[in-house]
Amino acid sequence: MSLLVTESLGKSFGGVEALRKVSIEVERGRIVALIGPNGSGKSTLINVISGVYPPDRGRVLFEGRDITGMPPHRVAEMGVVRTFQVPRVFRGMSVVENLMVAAPGREVETVTGSLLKRRQVRGHEAECLRRAEEVMEFLEIHHMRNEYAGSLSGGQQKLLALARALMTKPKLLMLDEPVAGVAPALARKIFEKILELRSRLGFLIIEHNMDVLLDFADYVYVMHRGEIVARGAPEEVLSSRQVLEVYFGE
Ligand SMILES: Nc1ncnc2c1ncn2[C@@H]1O[C@H](COP(=O)(O)OP(=O)(O)O)[C@@H](O)[C@H]1O
Ligand SMILES: [Mg+2]
Structure with a gap:
């Protein structure tokens, strides 16, 4: 099929x-x-x-x-995931932050969270970070992990947009x-x-x-x-x- x-x-x-x-x-x-x-x-x-x-x-x-x-x-x-002709990245965030926020199912609501829920959120964050590391490694952008997306060249921003897409599996x-x-x-x-x-x-x-x-x-x-x-x-x-x-x- x-x-x-x-x-x-x-x-x-x-x-x-x-x-x-x-x-x-x-x-x-x-x-x-x-x-x-x-x-x-x-x-x-x-x-x-x-x-x-x-x-x-x-x-x-x-x-x-x-x-x-x-x-x-x-x-x-x-x-079904897409990137745009003009890369959409968060210019004021670092490369690794750009990847973390691209991961699906991020839990934002923790205010009412029980201890169990908070632990789940922490587990999820750790999993996202692990995946971000994997994606940066694969695309060879690890060395830029702490640079602001806005400071990257046009080509590097395209690479970052691809990395963000890969975060969503x-x-x-x-x-x-x-x-x-x-x-x-x-x-x-x-x-x-x-x-x-x-x-x-x-x-x-x-x-x-x-x-x-x-x-x-x-x-x-x-x-x-x-x-x-x-x-x-x-x-x-x-x-x-x-x-x-x-x-x-x-
Ligand atoms: N949101 C829109 N509103 C009005 N016209 C649009 C819109 N999106 C695309 N078009 C028109 O549809 C046609 C195809 O555009 P587009 O798909 O962007 O072409 P390409 O990506 O091949 O350059 C063009 O004539 C364009 O002006
Ligand atoms: Mg076009």
């Missing part, structure tokens, strides 16, 4: 048809890329899957369950331009980490860098004016006439 299936999604904003009959599939263990010129509907697709907007038409199935129109926090609880990770504006060496490093994670989850990644796509993507969908106009293995799709026309034809 596919991890994610979208069936003929449609979404309009006023007169703009941002999505038109968009059907895609992401399997576990796959890095699926979404490309297309500016305004073609890529971010809208991720927004609809993650519950930011309900679609006007069509369905979103996750692990076979219909999650169409579910609110974002419920979709996230199911394991996602099953499907949707990344909106995870390496846009990131120096090439760091960009490759980020994709190498994604590749290491691939066996355990599925990825839907908006990305334009052709070299990165050829080296790391298993499958590519091309969007144009809200529609999927081409799909297939990266080496076929990226050299197809259709794609050249979409990008340079007008």
